[in-house]
Amino acid sequence: MRSLLASILLTLAGPLAAAELKVATLHPLITDLAKQVGGERVEIIDLIGRNGDPHHFEPSPEDLQRAADAPLYLASGMGMESYLDSLREILGNKAEIVEVGKDLPSIEGKCDHEGHDHGDHEHAVDPHWWHSIDLFRRATTITADALAKADPPGAETYKRNATAYRAKLDELERWTRKEIARIPRDKRHLATAHAAFGYFCKDHGFEPIPVQGVNREQMPDPKKLAALIAELKEHQVGAIFPEKESNPKILQALTKDTGIQLGEALIADGSTAESYEAMIRHNVSAIVAGLAK
Numbered sequence: 052m053r054s055l056l057a058s059i060l061l062t063l064a065g066p067l068a069a070a071e072l073k074v075a076t077l078h079p080l081i082t083d084l085a086k087q088v089g090g091e092r093v094e095i096i097d098l099i100g101r102n103g104d105p106h107h108f109e110p111s112p113e114d115l116q117r118a119a120d121a122p123l124y125l126a127s128g129m130g131m132e133s134y135l136d137s138l139r140e141i142l143g144n145k146a147e148i149v150e151v152g153k154d155l156p157s158i159e160g161k162c163d164h165e166g167h168d169h170g171d172h173e174h175a176v177d178p179h180w181w182h183s184i185d186l187f188r189r190a191t192t193i194t195a196d197a198l199a200k201a202d203p204p205g206a207e208t209y210k211r212n213a214t215a216y217r218a219k220l221d222e223l224e225r226w227t228r229k230e231i232a233r234i235p236r237d238k239r240h241l242a243t244a245h246a247a248f249g250y251f252c253k254d255h256g257f258e259p260i261p262v263q264g265v266n267r268e269q270m271p272d273p274k275k276l277a278a279l280i281a282e283l284k285e286h287q288v289g290a291i292f293p294e295k296e297s298n299p300k301i302l303q304a305l306t307k308d309t310g311i312q313l314g315e316a317l318i319a320d321g322s323t324a325e326s327y328e329a330m331i332r333h334n335v336s337a338i339v340a341g342l343a344k
């Protein structure tokens with residue numbers, strides 16, 4: 052009787068005792084990546100949440116309380132989380148912050164300010180690196196290394212999980228290339244709301260035509276708008292894509308002015324996506340539906 056009870060208690064205790072490491076995450080796609088690589092061994096404290104906007108999120112004192120015993124924070128990096136210096140100061144030596152994208156090869160962000168000062172010029176680099184599957188694959192290894200450093204006995208597990216996830220990304224990349232191949236080279240102009248798809252464009256030979264800047268605040272002035280309309284018409288762009296996160300009025304105005312159709316909303320910053328893979332599949336399908344004809 053006693054041993055039966057003991058084994059029931061052990062079973063009940065099983066899942067609770069499973070997590071060896073607590074990790075706080077600051078970007079929705081990094082939350083998914085940490086889950087993929089951490090598996091059962093890691094408890095994710097998802098501070099930003101699935102619908103969080105990484106351009107504007109900043110952890111509150113309550114968030115930090117929730118993550119109080121996490122020795123590791125994962126951010127996407129490349130300037131996306133502009134509050135990291137102050138967060139580092141608050142955390143002191145209680146926790147380490149790893150910017151997963153920090154050492155990935157970056158591309159320059161399109162900054163449309165032309166002299167006037169907006170005070171948000173930290174985006175000299177385009178921080179939306181996750182739209183390159185190749186970079187997300189490299190980020191998988193970086194994440195496994197970060198987890199292993201925080202939890203050395205788990206190193207083998209993280210390595211194994213990372214290998215399995217990279218194989219999934221290989222498959223996703225093959226599917227993406229096959230789908231994109233349906234869009235003729237001269238149709239590869241990607242007109243979007245904010246400048247989030249530079250890495251995707253670079254990987255697949257598209258010319259990005261963002262209406263807003265790297266942050267959504269930057270709207271084109273009348274001169275820029277006229278140039279934008281001319282560019283869209285010149286290239287006979289097939290569709291203009293809003294975002295699930297933002298569908299500014301200016302896009303509807305543009306479609307009206309140019310007669311170009313509004314495409315299906317893309318996922319730019321990872322918010323609202325069920326997973327990284329789901330985001331890529333959704334975006335690629337939407338882009339192919341809008342441009343492959």
Ligand SMILES: [Zn+2]
Pocket residue numbers: 106179245246247265266319320
């Ligand atoms: Zn963005």
